[in-house]
Amino acid sequence: MAKISELRDMSSEQLRLLVKDTTDHLFRLRIQSQTERLDTPSELKKNRLLIARIMTVQRQRELKAAAEATVVETVSGT
Secondary structure, three states, X not given: OOOHHHHHHOOHHHHHHHHHHHHHHHXXXXXXXXXXXXXXXXXXXXXXXXXXXXXXXXXXXXXXXXXXXXXXXXXXXX
16 A cells, blocks of 8 residues: 555656546445455455545645645735
């Protein structure tokens, strides 16, 4: 599983692709858990946590960009 520091080093595009792949994998695991027995039920939790970490990093970047835009706007006087 990716550590938060590894996620922060990734580009925004890489994070988008990773969250998409992880969400797809989580969907397949949920279907598998309903139709047959999972080999490792803990995979569901690991994937949910990874998605949460990725979304946290994405949100932190959004907030940072918004704060920087506010600072630039304030400095420029508009």
